Amino acid sequence: MSKPLKQIHLAAHFPGVNNTTVWSDPAAGSHIEFSSFAKFARTAERAKFDFLFLAEGLRLREQGGKIYDLDVVGRPDTFTILAALAAVTEHLGLTGTINSTFNEPYEVARQFASLDHLSDGRAAWNVVTSWDAFTGENFRRGGFLPQDERYSRAKEFLATTQELFDSWHGDEVVADRASGTFLSDAKAGAFVHQGQHFDIQGQFNVPRSPQGRPVIFQAGDSDEGREFAASSADAIFSRYSTLGEGQAFYTDVKSRLAKYGRRSDQLLILPAATFVLGDTDAEAEDLAKEVRRQQVSGATAIKHLEFVWNRDLSSYDPDGPLPDVDPDVSENHISKGRAQVRMYRDPLATAREWRERAEANGWSIRDLVIETGNRQAFIGSPSTVAKTINDFVQADASDGFILVPHITPTGLDPFADKVVPLLQEQGVFRTEYEGPTLRDHLGLAHPDDVREERAAS
Amino acid sequence: MSSTSPSPLHLAVALDGTGWHPASWREPVARPRDLFTAAYWADLVAEAERGLLDFVTFEDGLGLQSSHYGELDGRTDQVRGRLDAVLIAARIAPLTSHIGLVPTVVSTHTEPFHISKAIATLDYVSTGRAGLRVQLSARPHEADHFGRRTFEPISLESLRTEAGQERLSEHFDEAADYIEVVRRLWDSWEDDAEIRDIATGRFVDRDKLHYIDFEGRHFSVKGPSITPRPPQGQPVVSSLAHQTIPYRLVARATDVGYVTPHDTDDARAIVAEIRAEQQTAGRADELLHIFGDLVVFLDDDEATAVARRERLDALAGQPYTSDARIFTGTPAQLADLLQELQATGLTGFRLRPAVAGHDLPAITQGLVPELQRRGAFRQAYEADTLRGLLGLARPANRYAAAAATA
Numbered sequence: 001m002s003k004p005l006k007q008i009h010l011a012a013h014f015p016g017v018n019n020t021t022v023w024s025d026p027a028a029g030s031h032i033e034f035s036s037f038a039k040f041a042r043t044a045e046r047a048k049f050d051f052l053f054l055a056e057g058l059r060l061r062e063q064g065g066k067i068y069d070l071d072v073v074g075r076p077d078t079f080t081i082l083a084a085l086a087a088v089t090e091h092l093g094l095t096g097t098i099n100s101t102f103n104e105p106y107e108v109a110r111q112f113a114s115l116d117h118l119s120d121g122r123a124a125w126n127v128v129t130s131w132d133a134f135t136g137e138n139f140r141r142g143g144f145l146p147q148d149e150r151y152s153r154a155k156e157f158l159a160t161t162q163e164l165f166d167s168w169h170g171d172e173v174v175a176d177r178a179s180g181t182f183l184s185d186a187k188a189g190a191f192v193h194q195g196q197h198f199d200i201q202g203q204f205n206v207p208r209s210p211q212g213r214p215v216i217f218q219a220g221d222s223d224e225g226r227e228f229a230a231s232s233a234d235a236i237f238s239r240y241s242t243l244g245e246g247q248a249f250y251t252d253v254k255s256r257l258a259k260y261g262r263r264s265d266q267l268l269i270l271p272a273a274t275f276v277l278g279d280t281d282a283e284a285e286d287l288a289k290e291v292r293r294q295q296v297s298g299a300t301a302i303k304h305l306e307f308v309w310n311r312d313l314s315s316y317d318p319d320g321p322l323p324d325v326d327p328d329v330s331e332n333h334i335s336k337g338r339a340q341v342r343m344y345r346d347p348l349a350t351a352r353e354w355r356e357r358a359e360a361n362g363w364s365i366r367d368l369v370i371e372t373g374n375r376q377a378f379i380g381s382p383s384t385v386a387k388t389i390n391d392f393v394q395a396d397a398s399d400g401f402i403l404v405p406h407i408t409p410t411g412l413d414p415f416a417d418k419v420v421p422l423l424q425e426q427g428v429f430r431t432e433y434e435g436p437t438l439r440d441h442l443g444l445a446h447p448d449d450v451r452e453e454r455a456a457s
Numbered sequence: 458m459s460s461t462s463p464s465p466l467h468l469a470v471a472l473d474g475t476g477w478h479p480a481s482w483r484e485p486v487a488r489p490r491d492l493f494t495a496a497y498w499a500d501l502v503a504e505a506e507r508g509l510l511d512f513v514t515f516e517d518g519l520g521l522q523s524s525h526y527g528e529l530d531g532r533t534d535q536v537r538g539r540l541d542a543v544l545i546a547a548r549i550a551p552l553t554s555h556i557g558l559v560p561t562v563v564s565t566h567t568e569p570f571h572i573s574k575a576i577a578t579l580d581y582v583s584t585g586r587a588g589l590r591v592q593l594s595a596r597p598h599e600a601d602h603f604g605r606r607t608f609e610p611i612s613l614e615s616l617r618t619e620a621g622q623e624r625l626s627e628h629f630d631e632a633a634d635y636i637e638v639v640r641r642l643w644d645s646w647e648d649d650a651e652i653r654d655i656a657t658g659r660f661v662d663r664d665k666l667h668y669i670d671f672e673g674r675h676f677s678v679k680g681p682s683i684t685p686r687p688p689q690g691q692p693v694v695s696s697l698a699h700q701t702i703p704y705r706l707v708a709r710a711t712d713v714g715y716v717t718p719h720d721t722d723d724a725r726a727i728v729a730e731i732r733a734e735q736q737t738a739g740r741a742d743e744l745l746h747i748f749g750d751l752v753v754f755l756d757d758d759e760a761t762a763v764a765r766r767e768r769l770d771a772l773a774g775q776p777y778t779s780d781a782r783i784f785t786g787t788p789a790q791l792a793d794l795l796q797e798l799q800a801t802g803l804t805g806f807r808l809r810p811a812v813a814g815h816d817l818p819a820i821t822q823g824l825v826p827e828l829q830r831r832g833a834f835r836q837a838y839e840a841d842t843l844r845g846l847l848g849l850a851r852p853a854n855r856y857a858a859a860a861a862t863a
């Protein structure tokens with residue numbers, strides 16, 4: 001008998017502050033009004049998606065010393081918008097990106113435990129570690145953390161919040177009127193944590209939430225980031241959505257689990273994935289090209305080139321050839337507040353390669369940026385896209401995908417209407433939610449069950 | 458002013474657990490086991506909205522509740538534990554349509570940048586009904602939850618000494634800075650910053666985004682916010698005050714101050730002091746509400762209310778005391794008292810129901826109709842935003858004004 005088919009996990013990333021989002025399209029709506037978020041969440045829930053995902057950046061991005069104005073700018077507060085979305089959905093998981101550098105464990109634990117209560121067990125936390133002093137200028141403690149301590153703080157931060165979540169066991173609130181006993185234990189919530197980054201103690205003031213702890217996501221890509229995920233996360237938000245890269249990442253990360261005593265199904269790999277649908281594959285290809293031209297205006301192309309060149313290239317014509325001058329290889333100073341910059345680890349080599357390709361194909365700067373970046377992960381008719389997604393998951397390129405539509409808030413609708421039914425027909429995606437919590441959707445055990453399992457073995 | 462038609466008063470309700478009396482959770486109408494569910498709060502706020510109240514506040518804190526001011530009490534016979542107030546308010550916002558939502562925020566240990574965007578977002582999800590109540594925490598055991606500062610032991614008595622007043626001053630100065638940062642961040646985007654200009658490819662006009670460059674003793678914050686200016690421009694800022702230092706904060710920085718007068722003379726003196734501070738702060742021409750706080754036990758006849766209060770006190774093992782005046786009686790008697798106090802210059806009241814499940818419906822179904830009969834309270838919601846309900850105009854953006862005159 002062949003291996004049983006894996007069930008696919010699907011999630012929806014609310015479009016926003018990135019250059020995937022096409023705000024210039026006539027169909028593009030508000031990225032900030034609650035109605036957009038509610039519409040998007042309801043579509044995801046109608047399609048029986050596992051969860052909705054929100055990214056976060058705590059300082060407006062800058063380039064060349066000025067606020068970057070070519071992409072969508074502005075987003076809501078993560079916790080607040082997720083709590084409001086809990087009111088307009090019933091099953092959909094609610095995943096928020098929250099930084100471990102510019103927050104404190106007691107407060108973040110209260111917020112996630114509260115969100116988990118208020119959503120009846122649907123909260124998840126994507127732990128990110130951006131540490132830069134640029135972002136720090138918005139916070140009390142400023143840029144206090146060296147880069148190489150970002151994961152040591154993140155790890156201790158996460159461990160500390162776990163201690164806080166576990167400081168209530170779930171049976172303390174008895175509220176027995178007759179005896180006048182509200183709490184069965186005066187020490188409910190007691191904790192002491194002494195470590196390198198946190199030295200705190202006292203009593204946590206939120207009783208244990210339905211999921212015990214929120215589901216933990218991790219999105220870092222460095223070796224340390226992958227180790228952090230293998231030791232502590234339930235799922236990874238990765239950038240590898242192609243078959244080959246996906247399989248390599250999947251194998252790498254899952255092979256790190258054993259040394260933490262964890263099984264392969266205890267860490268899900270969910271890459272970000274863009275998509276373009278058409279009635280036919282050819283139509284989708286044409287549409288995809290058009291979307292990429294919308295995503296990369298002439299102005300955006302120049303800014304994108306500046307990431308690699310690390311220089312002001314505003315005098316160059318986007319419809320002309322690439323710059324003759326070489327990248328500035330000193331420390332990045334052109335772009336601030338985005339994770340993307342370090343994708344180009346050898347700018348001289350990238351510049352050389354890009355010049356060669358542009359010359360060989362007769363590409364302008366804008367053509368080059370369109371051709372080298374941002375090809376959508378899934379392009380085709382609904383049946384092609386459904387088949388490709390299923391093939392990737394069955395081939396262990398991932399456990400599913402976090403879809404990133406390019407139109408707010410309706411970009412998910414065609415996928416929900418046309419692709420999801422095909423996946424359901426193939427028996428690889430749920431037709432109904434099987435349980436109320438996000439852990440149920442993701443097939444993750446409740447922490448209390450894990451504890452019992454450990455105790456029994 | 459015409460004496461035939463009294464000027465309408467504003468009414469808010471302060472929500473805290475099952476009610477303000479420590480034994481309230483033992484009443485049959487209380488739902489103590491539901492305190493950590495959204496449905497519980499949704500039901501309370503829906504009741505408040507049926508009564509056309511201006512807003513509800515949500516109590517909060519960064520530690521367990523305690524019957525002592527400065528330390529935990531280890532008690533298990535009272536409600537302990539609570540959910541984050543901002544998140545409760547956000548969870549309720551899509552389920553309501555007119556009532557203002559005013560969560561408590563602790564300024565001492567939290568980030569003004571985070572709170573500014575949280576309240577801005579509450580304003581988006583409620584389409585213009587957000588406020589916040591700023592509270593500080595001088596409690597050493599709450600500072601220990603953060604481990605960044607250590608505070609000396611504190612008690613209400615110690616705060617009355619000279620050293621205590623100095624310490625209080627410092628905390629309130631920090632709270633003033635905090636509110637200043639929160640407010641500047643709300644204005645850090647001009648209303649029309651988003652341009653979506655296809656010709657130039659620009660989504661925003663960055664000349665309409667502003668660094669706030671705040672530098673204070675306790676923190677500095679660069680800005681701009683990551684969240685655009687909220688629907689109300691400036692959500693409503695409020696705080697509770699019992700003496701001169703906090704009165705000054707109310708006068709300098711808020712839109713609504715909650716005060717605790719024990720009689721009309723007391724009320725008159727408090728109002729005079731705050732109005733004088735308001736003048737000193739150069740805000741004489743701005744609308745600043747002063748709300749009287751009262752704990753209420755409301756029943757159809759006074760004897761029933763008194764008996765209920767006594768029964769709860771017996772369960773608690775001691776008579777209930779409060780920083781606020783405790784009213785025990787009928788809706789008509791309460792209406793009399795509120796109108797009498799209103800004549801001293803108070804513009805509204807924040808009622809603290811002794812038992813949420815009993816005294817909140819008594820406010821909305823007893824007191825409100827009584828005030829309506831007297832022409833002293835609205836018959837229908839007259840505005841869609843909290844500022845609108847409170848008669849506060851949508852303010853100009855401080856940075857837009859500066860840019861226009863530059």
Ligand SMILES: Cc1cc2nc3c(=O)[nH]c(=O)nc-3n(C[C@H](O)[C@H](O)[C@H](O)COP(=O)(O)O)c2cc1C
Pocket residue numbers: 054055056057058097099127128129130218219220221222223224225226237238239272339
């Ligand atoms: C797919 C992906 C998405 C990310 N999204 C965010 C985000 O929304 N906010 C953020 O602050 N960092 C984000 N990051 C940054 C990482 O979480 C991480 O903090 C950063 O990459 C530094 O860690 P590293 O060196 O291990 O990559 C993202 C990273 C990846 C790979």
